[in-house]
Amino acid sequence: MKLRLSFCAGLSEAGGRSFLLQALLGCGLILLFWLLQAAIIHFLFDGGSFYQKLLHPDLHQVAEFSLVVFLVCCLLLSSRRSHRLQDQLESALKNALEKSEDDRAKLRGIVEAMGDAISIQAPDMTIVYQNRAHVEMMGRHVGEPCYQAYRQEKEICPGCHLAAAFEDGKVHRAKVSPDPLDGGRYVEITGSVLNGVDGRPALGIEVVRDVTAQRLAEREAAQLNLALTRQACELQQVNRELEAFCLAVAHDLRAPLTRIYSSAQELQGYSALLDENGRFFVSLVNDGCVQMESMIEALMTLCHVTEMEMVSTTVDLAQLAQELAAQLQLDTPGREVALKLPERVLVHGDRELLRIALGNLLSNAWKYTSNVTEPVIELGTLCNEQRELVVFVKDNGAGFDNLRAEELFQPFRRLHSAREFPGTGLGLATVRRIIRRHNGRVWGEGRPGEGATFYFTVNG
Template sequence: MDVVRRMSRWAKLSEPGFISFLFQILLGAVIVLIFWILDGLLDYLLFGGRPLSEYLLASDSHEDFALVLFLVGGLLLYSRRAHRHEAALEQALQAALDEAQKERAKMESIFEALGEAVSIQDADLRVLYQNPAHRRMTGDNIGRYCYEAYRKESEPCAGCHLLASFEDDKVHRAELGPEASATGGYVELIGSSLKGKDGKPLFGIEVVRDITARKLAEKETAALNAALTHQTTELQQANQELEAFCHAISHDMRAPLTRVYSSAQELRGYREQLDENGRFFVDLVHDGCVQMEALLDSLMVLCRVTEVELSCTSFDLIPAAQEIAAQLRQEYPGRPVSFLAPDGLTVYGDPQLLRVVLENLLSNAWKYSNKVDAPVVELGTQRTEQGETAIFIRDNGAGFDSTRAGQLFQPFKRLHTYRDFPGTGLGLATVRRIVRRHNGRVWGEGEAGRGATFYFTLPG
């Protein structure tokens, strides 16, 4: 321990301040000694008669020496106090420098941790600092002017975002393309400023973001939108042509069909005069006219549901369903179908178009269950896996092959023969078009010989 104390004391004695203090003491002693010798030598030269040593040791010389010693001591004390004050100032300055260094290190740590590329520039746009992300993006340009380093210009760029921030103290943004940016891609520049108490700019902080991916995505989105707009225009034109075609077919074919139908009706009055083959062909023409009339009516309905504007409101679907069921019972009096439905089912949509949906689905359920002993048709709701509320119409009739479910809603596609189940093949296509106009979806599930269930949703 003694050795440690001696080494500690020697370390303190070796400090620059203590050495300076010893030097001042020695310097004062030398000054006093020189003054003492000069004083004795001056008395010896002026008065003489005695040896020089007596003048040096005379009492008045001691008094002078004491006065000089007092002055030198005071000077030394003042010098020591000034030295301590200077040491305290140096210590405070060092502490301030250490604190500033810590803050700088903290700031650099924050900037280095950021994913953004950050640089700091002085009021003359000279680069003072770059974080690693900025150096990776633009290279090491510390000490260079930004316009020289990034744009190969000899003076500040026109419309510089940092100079604008220096003027109004606001955040300014700019975007550069591959032809102007230092990265060779699209970048976004965000500039802000730090000003002193006098309002003059001290530093400019610049954040550089690589927005190449975003710009390419925007261009791709714009191209897709343009293509989609073009396709939408073509689709609208095709729909208009299809509607015009449907109208032309429905109207232009109705007149000759009426003549054929009327002739077939007249020929049926001559059944007794015709043989069996003649009666067969007359009935065949008559039934074909009836089927064609139904097909034309279905085409008109399909065109009408496309043209009509939606007039949506909230209403109860059950009264319309009960009315349609009553009409179907009258059309098929020999078929005791049990119809099950809830007391109320409020939906949001176009009442007229949704009635068409019910008419098609309920008539299909009635038709395809005509060969079972106890036909049952049910209307209700069910929660889907996607969290939607789906309205369903279920029957226990003929059903269908589930592997061909994708053909159900295609126009003129039939999964059963016309002889077994007459129809036009447009009912489900009309249902799908109406449901899609309500931004919903429709699908069917079934099994051959075990009935079918058709679902549709109405997001509104």
């Protein structure tokens, strides 16, 4: 390419010198014509003095000389124009060659910088180019037939993707798996052709991509998925067995608990025959039976919400909260609680399950504000960073240590004693299970003595 540019520059300089020589030659021809004309007239026609004919020509000589001068000038001007046109063409050729060389260098740089191994083959499968990645992968084999360089074969390999691309002009792909014994690489080969000016395939381009890491990652992911599927099945089976066990235990406990509770009720009729300690123990048995009955009910509810079939519909949580609050007011007459509700809170989910979840949250707020002079419970909504609708239940009751918030959602874990605030310890665990069935999240925030707020999302 540099030789071509130098040759173009040499042609331009030679063109300038050639025009100067042509101008000098034209002047010489004019002078020669003048001399020859004077000599011919002197010797052939009138025989006058040569110098007189040379220095004092007649009108006929002047006219002929002027015509010759005009023709020579036209010739020189035409030559000059042709030289200028040649200079322009040479300049355009030089610029085009420079741009072509620049584009070629850029293209080569791009191909060399690519991570994929690229080689170019002639129609007879002779390798004419390899980029750096291809040389590192396969070794340098420019000038050799590809089937001989890569496969040590004497003819084109059967089913060769590049040969098929030369045949039909389409893109052909092939995947090569290594021999399990030699620890080779997985590669993906793409063969295509580059057509010449006549529209026929002129070069074949082969791209070799090392997909070993991808294949190994896919294999590992498949193994992990299989292991996770097995664990999920095992966990599902364990959960079913655990839920069945809980239901069986809760059901079997009801009969003896009923007998104990009935006996304690009957013993209260003999309170006159009992001393103070006897009446205390009878009352203690009665209260324990009531608490046990509440725990069995909560445990059965927890199992029920897991097995219950979901029927998704549009649910107004504000309306549900109003109904639940009215029921709480009937259960605890004499309490005055300020309830703040929006006009509507529409979510998509199972109405009965959401009633149980919202009922547990409102019951908690109602319970933990029992020692507050002016209790306030609020149901509201907000939008998080993911543009999800977040529903919250807020109260100004006893609150809790925010560092232990996660413990609240574990069965039978309580942050307050049963004497302060009686309960089963299963309410928030039931809420979490319901919200998870709605593909949502639930979390709580609070401070001791400053109230608590529970948030949840519903994506049912």
